[in-house]
Amino acid sequence: MKGRNMTRWRDPAKDPRQEPKSNLITAEGFARLKGIHEHLSRVKRPQLSTKVGEAAALGDRSENADYTYNKKELNRVIARIRYLGKRLDELQVVDRLPADTGRVYFGAFVTLEDEDGEELGIRIVGHDETDTGKHWISVDAPLAKALLGKALDDEVTVAAPGGETTYTISEIGYRDPSAEAR
Numbered sequence: 001m002k003g004r005n006m007t008r009w010r011d012p013a014k015d016p017r018q019e020p021k022s023n024l025i026t027a028e029g030f031a032r033l034k035g036i037h038e039h040l041s042r043v044k045r046p047q048l049s050t051k052v053g054e055a056a057a058l059g060d061r062s063e064n065a066d067y068t069y070n071k072k073e074l075n076r077v078i079a080r081i082r083y084l085g086k087r088l089d090e091l092q093v094v095d096r097l098p099a100d101t102g103r104v105y106f107g108a109f110v111t112l113e114d115e116d117g118e119e120l121g122i123r124i125v126g127h128d129e130t131d132t133g134k135h136w137i138s139v140d141a142p143l144a145k146a147l148l149g150k151a152l153d154d155e156v157t158v159a160a161p162g163g164e165t166t167y168t169i170s171e172i173g174y175r176d177p178s179a180e181a182r
Helices: 027-057 065-090 142-147
Strands: 024-026 092-094 109-113 119-125 136-138 155-160 163-173
Touching (some): 024 027, 027 092, 119 142, 136 142, 142 155
Parallel strands (some): 024 092, 119 136
Antiparallel strands (some): 109 163
């Protein structure tokens, strides 16, 4: 790995080399993160604590793979619980539709058409709920930033790895946030 800068992982939200991420999240995303936090706190952590205790009772910990593995896993879960606890406190839940649903804002489902007539459906969501499989992109992503405030039939040009791409907005839709939280 000669010449590569191998540094430890840094929280992107605290990395001074990156732009700060927005703290917006949909009601659905907030409920999902809160559920993960509760599951880790109430189920996973106690299970791992029990396993670590049982493995420790077997004697020599230095050569006890079960103890070592479960202790590392417990520390990872505790770190994730702390991170989620802090993150949940920072997040701002967007729980209402924008005043103008004819324009692209946070939470919008947008259908784009490129120059070749190919369609791409995306949703603009918070940093913590992006999902490439569903085509949910962060509000901080270049494409999302270019789309914000645009209306139907507007064109946006975005720098892509293969060069600039121009899209036309062919559809804008929203899901009722009050229905998401249920």
